[in-house]
Amino acid sequence: MAVQLSEAAQARIEQLIERYPTPRAVMLPALHLATQEFPYLDDEVCQAVADLLQVPMVDVKGVATFYTMFPTEPQGTCEVHICFNLSCSLQGARRLLRRAERQLGIEVGQTTPDGRFTLRGVECMAACDRAPMMYLNDELYGNVTEEKLDELLHQKSSGE
Numbered sequence: 380m381a382v383q384l385s386e387a388a389q390a391r392i393e394q395l396i397e398r399y400p401t402p403r404a405v406m407l408p409a410l411h412l413a414t415q416e417f418p419y420l421d422d423e424v425c426q427a428v429a430d431l432l433q434v435p436m437v438d439v440k441g442v443a444t445f446y447t448m449f450p451t452e453p454q455g456t457c458e459v460h461i462c463f464n465l466s467c468s469l470q471g472a473r474r475l476l477r478r479a480e481r482q483l484g485i486e487v488g489q490t491t492p493d494g495r496f497t498l499r500g501v502e503c504m505a506a507c508d509r510a511p512m513m514y515l516n517d518e519l520y521g522n523v524t525e526e527k528l529d530e531l532l533h534q535k536s537s538g539e
């Protein structure tokens with residue numbers, strides 16, 4: 380049976396379609412709703428969104444894979460996102476990424492074998508004044524040092 384969003388999500392998307400100029404313009408809010416109901420946006424979920432918006436699935440997939448906030452494959456329970464755009468790179472973000480890779484034993488874009496951590500390098504988090512920036516699940520951290528990175532990873536790995 381094909382994957383479907385909940386009735387509440389479908390109703391919300393239909394409401395949004397009435398308010399937006401075209402169904403395609405509802406793509407981002409629809410994908411946000413989908414991420415609340417599914418752990419990641421695989422082809423089946425993208426197809427469900429495409430069906431609701433009456434657009435080609437490849438268009439939904441294109442948007443889902445463009446934005447880093449939409450997971451398109453299984454993620455670790457702790458998502459470690461480190462910004463490596465200009466301001467953050469100038470403040471040492473690439474060193475943080477390399478250090479996180481060493482600490483977690485994975486490369487950027489990978490998930491640890493135990494499924495606990497996914498490490499991603501991402502573009503600007505719109506908090507450049509606090510560079511380098513890092514995002515751990517739902518929390519943003521600014522002015523991250525290597526020591527702070529170690530501390531945060533340790534806290535998350537020990538369940539604190």
Ligand code: FES
Pocket residue numbers: 462463464465466467468502503504505506507510511512
């Ligand atoms: S460049 Fe990293 S938050 Fe803007």
